[in-house]
Amino acid sequence: xxxxxxxxxxxxxxxxxxxxxxxxxxxxxxxxxxxxxxxxxxxxxxxxxxxxxxxxxxxxxxxxxxxxxxxxxxxxxxxxxxxxxxxxxxxxxxxxxxxxxxxxxxxxxxxxxxxxxxxxxxxxxxxxxxxxxx
Amino acid sequence: xxxxxxxxxxxxxxxxxxxxxxxxxxxxxxxxxxxxxxxxxxxxxxxxxxxxxxxxxxxxxxxxxxxxxxxxxxxxxxxxxxxxxxxxxxxxxxxxxxxxxxxxxxxxxxxxxxxxxxxxxxxxxxxxxxxxxxxxxxxxxxxxxxxxxxxxxxxxxxxxxxxxxxxxxxxxxxxxxxxxxxxxxxxxxxxxxxxxxxxxxxxxxxxxxxxxxxxxxxxxxxxxxxxxxxxxxxxxxxxxxxxxxxxxxxxxxxxxxxxxxxxxxxxxxxxxxxxxxxxxxxxxxxxxxxxxxxxxxxxxxxxxxxxxxxxxxxxxxxxxxxxxxxxxxxxxxxxxxxxxxxxxxxxxxxxxxxxxxxxxxxxxxxxxxxxxxxxxxxxxxxxxxxxxxxxxxxxxxxxx
Amino acid sequence: xxxxxxxxxxxxxxxxxxxxxxxxxxxxxxxxxxxxxxxxxxxxxxxxxxxxxxxxxxxxxxxxxxxxxxxxxxxxxxxxxxxxxxxxxxxxxxxxxxxxxxxxxxxxxxxxxxxxxxxxxxxxxxxxxxxxxxxxxxxxxxxxxxxxxxxxxxxxxxxxxxxxxxxxxxxxxxxxxxxxxxxxxxxxxxxxxxxxxxxxxxxxxxxxxxxxxxxxxxxxxxxxxxxxxxxxxxxxxxxxxxxx
Numbered sequence: 186x187x188x189x190x191x192x193x194x195x196x197x198x199x200x201x202x203x204x205x206x207x208x209x210x211x212x213x214x215x216x217x218x219x220x221x222x223x224x225x226x227x228x229x230x231x232x233x234x235x236x237x238x239x240x241x242x243x244x245x246x247x248x249x250x251x252x253x254x255x256x257x258x259x260x261x262x263x264x265x266x267x268x269x270x271x272x273x274x275x276x277x278x279x280x281x282x283x284x285x286x287x288x289x290x291x292x293x294x295x296x297x298x299x300x301x302x303x304x305x306x307x308x309x310x311x312x313x314x315x316x317x318x319x
Numbered sequence: 320x321x322x323x324x325x326x327x328x329x330x331x332x333x334x335x336x337x338x339x340x341x342x343x344x345x346x347x348x349x350x351x352x353x354x355x356x357x358x359x360x361x362x363x364x365x366x367x368x369x370x371x372x373x374x375x376x377x378x379x380x381x382x383x384x385x386x387x388x389x390x391x392x393x394x395x396x397x398x399x400x401x402x403x404x405x406x407x408x409x410x411x412x413x414x415x416x417x418x419x420x421x422x423x424x425x426x427x428x429x430x431x432x433x434x435x436x437x438x439x440x441x442x443x444x445x446x447x448x449x450x451x452x453x454x455x456x457x458x459x460x461x462x463x464x465x466x467x468x469x470x471x472x473x474x475x476x477x478x479x480x481x482x483x484x485x486x487x488x489x490x491x492x493x494x495x496x497x498x499x500x501x502x503x504x505x506x507x508x509x510x511x512x513x514x515x516x517x518x519x520x521x522x523x524x525x526x527x528x529x530x531x532x533x534x535x536x537x538x539x540x541x542x543x544x545x546x547x548x549x550x551x552x553x554x555x556x557x558x559x560x561x562x563x564x565x566x567x568x569x570x571x572x573x574x575x576x577x578x579x580x581x582x583x584x585x586x587x588x589x590x591x592x593x594x595x596x597x598x599x600x601x602x603x604x605x606x607x608x609x610x611x612x613x614x615x616x617x618x619x620x621x622x623x624x625x626x627x628x629x630x631x632x633x634x635x636x637x638x639x640x641x642x643x644x645x646x647x648x649x650x651x652x653x654x655x656x657x658x659x660x661x662x663x664x665x666x667x668x669x670x671x672x673x674x675x676x677x678x679x680x681x682x683x684x685x686x687x688x689x690x691x692x693x694x695x696x697x698x699x700x701x702x703x704x705x706x707x708x709x710x711x712x713x714x715x716x717x718x719x
Numbered sequence: 720x721x722x723x724x725x726x727x728x729x730x731x732x733x734x735x736x737x738x739x740x741x742x743x744x745x746x747x748x749x750x751x752x753x754x755x756x757x758x759x760x761x762x763x764x765x766x767x768x769x770x771x772x773x774x775x776x777x778x779x780x781x782x783x784x785x786x787x788x789x790x791x792x793x794x795x796x797x798x799x800x801x802x803x804x805x806x807x808x809x810x811x812x813x814x815x816x817x818x819x820x821x822x823x824x825x826x827x828x829x830x831x832x833x834x835x836x837x838x839x840x841x842x843x844x845x846x847x848x849x850x851x852x853x854x855x856x857x858x859x860x861x862x863x864x865x866x867x868x869x870x871x872x873x874x875x876x877x878x879x880x881x882x883x884x885x886x887x888x889x890x891x892x893x894x895x896x897x898x899x900x901x902x903x904x905x906x907x908x909x910x911x912x913x914x915x916x917x918x919x920x921x922x923x924x925x926x927x928x929x930x931x932x933x934x935x936x937x938x939x940x941x942x943x944x945x946x947x948x949x950x951x952x953x954x955x956x957x958x959x960x961x962x963x
Contacts, residue, residue, distance in 0.1 A: 257857055259760035260849060262908050269888045286884075310858050310893030312886045360799070360881035360894045367803035368877050371865035431863015431878060431895030439862050442843040449842035449866050505952060506836060506872030655872060657827075657948055658814050658963070666812035667827070667874060671803060 213275030213293045273315045286313035323406045326706040328542045330699035342692040349685020352678030353428045365674045370651050374675040375429040377643045378683030382422030387490040388527020390415040397483030403714050406705040412467045413703050414531050421690030448499050455493040462486050494520045509650035518568040525561035529635035547710030555628050559616040566609045596649035599641050608638010648673050766852040768929035770936050773823040774962035775923035781811045781826045787918035793887040806877040808900045823963050829875040829900035830956035837867035852957050853902045861896040872949045875899050
């Protein structure tokens with residue numbers, strides 16, 4: 186049993202490290218600006234920023250699914266988990282300063298999803314770029 | 320009493336491979352059609368927001384209804400104790416499973432999001448007739464599979480009657496459920512009537528048997544096995560009764576609609592000569608699928624004529640598909656009565672024209688091909704067919 | 720690039736495990752951070768409804784309502800869909816009494832039934848009704864079977880027949896799923912009026928809480944004669960009409 190546990194944990198460890206390798210990851214326009222300005226996005230209390238980021242990376246599907254059901258079915262609005270906020274920060278712009286769809290190849294969402302071979306279904310319905318400022 | 324010996328067909332002839340290749344081509348065309356429809360979206364089909372279920376559903380529901388009917392032969396033997404049908408039981412179970420598989424394939428591949436099939440299996444709304452049907456279809460597969468096992472395994476033979484009874488009840492429930500998909504649509508006068516459920520049951524008797532007769536006759540013909548008149552004539556008479564019963568139910572359904580003034584749009588379906596659905600109803604469903612087969616079955620001129628029986632079965636199937644078309648597409652084409660006593664001048668209320676497209680047709684035919692190819696292969700690998708159904712084997716007490 | 724040390728990793732993954740457990744038990748995640756607060760779930764103490772007075776409602780009003788709906792929700796610009804394939808969340812209807820010849824114009828959309836047939840028939844629970852009576856499609860669960868469209872007595876639902884891009888942020892829409900009027904739930908939750916209601920400047924269309932006896936809609940419905948379309952079906956619609 187313990188052996189199994191060790192095997193399981195080391196597999197988890199491996200996957201976690203694999204994901205920390207975000208060298209060259211396209212963070213998106215606003216997220217890059219935030220990072221460069223030294224702001225600690227996704228920072229949770231009582232946790233280092235790096236650990237917060239790992240948590241965010243590992244848990245983003247659960248967080249989104251949890252919130253989507255609350256919003257749609259119970260009308261719970263606002264809060265920190267909102268898909269449009271993901272898109273707002275993590276969408277990149279092209280040379281004409283226009284937003285590139287976040288699910289396009291090599292954009293923030295698709296980079297990882299391609300790598301781990303998980304389909305990305307959010308954007309068959311959801312908007313892929315930040316809404317224009319009104 | 321002679322013992323029935325079941326044997327696989329050889330399946331090595333050129334004809335066998337030609338059949339498989341032909342069916343395979345249909346299946347490939349169907350998959351191509353599905354890819355085309357799902358890649359582009361349903362705008363490439365003739366379906367729209369008013370005709371939401373089109374040709375694929377016509378074929379799918381036809382096959383599903385026929386599936387439960389094909390099991391009847393086995394039920395007559397095991398539930399009602401008619402020994403002469405006993406040798407046909409295995410084939411009956413096989414045809415039932417194959418038809419259901421073909422029908423469900425169409426239904427699933429026409430979904431807007433077939434990739435989410437898993438959602439349909441994990442999220443159940445127990446108030447939904449559709450969800451009941453998902454359970455009924457899956458259960459049918461399991462029960463008929465067990466039933467076949469009981470028939471194949473000699474030491475389990477003694478249970479086959481009991482399992483046969485369960486299968487019989489289940490298939491009645493299944494067709495009732497399929498009919499209720501329409502019968503419980505309270506909003507639409509063209510459907511809202513629980514007579515739909517027994518009507519579907521009777522339709523299943525007739526479609527399933529017609530398909531079964533065709534499979535039986537062609538497989539014995541092509542594998543050069545003897546098939547006696549005793550069995551064929553029994554099946555022929557049974558088909559005649561079922562076709563008549565189906566027409567009776569259609570008549571009762573429409574008399575009800577004509578009599579109720581609120582259902583005048585439904586009655587329109589019968590007397591609006593300009594409408595395609597009216598033509599399909601009279602020429603296709605009633606004449607081609609009802610009266611001509613009855614004549615072929617009962618007229619003394621065709622007595623003992625195998626081709627006439629084959630043709631009658633084929634016409635019952637064609638008429639059945641047309642009947643489904645009139646029921647499903649015709650039922651949606653006429654507007655719902657939103658404002659009793661008022662007419663809608665603009666915005667809603669026209670009779671919708673539906674023009675099916677090639678990919679839809681290919682998907683429908685592909686489902687039929689899946690059913691036939693499944694039967695073709697399985698009779699090659701498992702002993703479904705008795706090596707002889709000559710009169711002296713089928714009915715030893717038969718007097719020449 | 721910053722290397723992750725072992726200690727931090729363990730802390731991180733432990734917290735993430737707690738996070739999963741927290742989600743599983745349904746307790747909110749607000750313990751994590753001092754972030755903007757979420758609003759409370761809606762309750763059945765309210766029931767949102769609409770009253771359309773066809774005596775006051777002009778044809779221009781109805782056109783404005785349709786335009787406002789398209790603007791707000793982003794439907795109507797489908798490239799490939801033709802004829803009845805095009806989305807129609809709200810329709811303009813002209814109705815004539817066959818005996819008297821009296822003509823009324825009205826806007827027809829999802830009637831947000833208390834007993835919605837679409838919710839009854841949906842095999843996957845994608846069609847759903849919120850506690851406050853607004854009927855919606857959960858497109859995360861919709862498999863595109865269109866049974867709800869068969870069941871709807873008002874022809875209120877549309878199926879998305881093609882790929883879409885550039886949707887509104889608050890209104891995800893996608894190929895292969897069914898959609899209909901949401902009573903502008905995103906605005907209602909912020910305390911605003913639905914777009915179509917806001918586009919009519921007279922009292923021809925009133926929106927509000929049907930249960931609240933101090934609301935304008937409740938008081939008007941108490942005073943005047945109104946009807947529900949297909950009242951025979953006993954669906955208790957939230958959209959009421961007067962003058963039809």
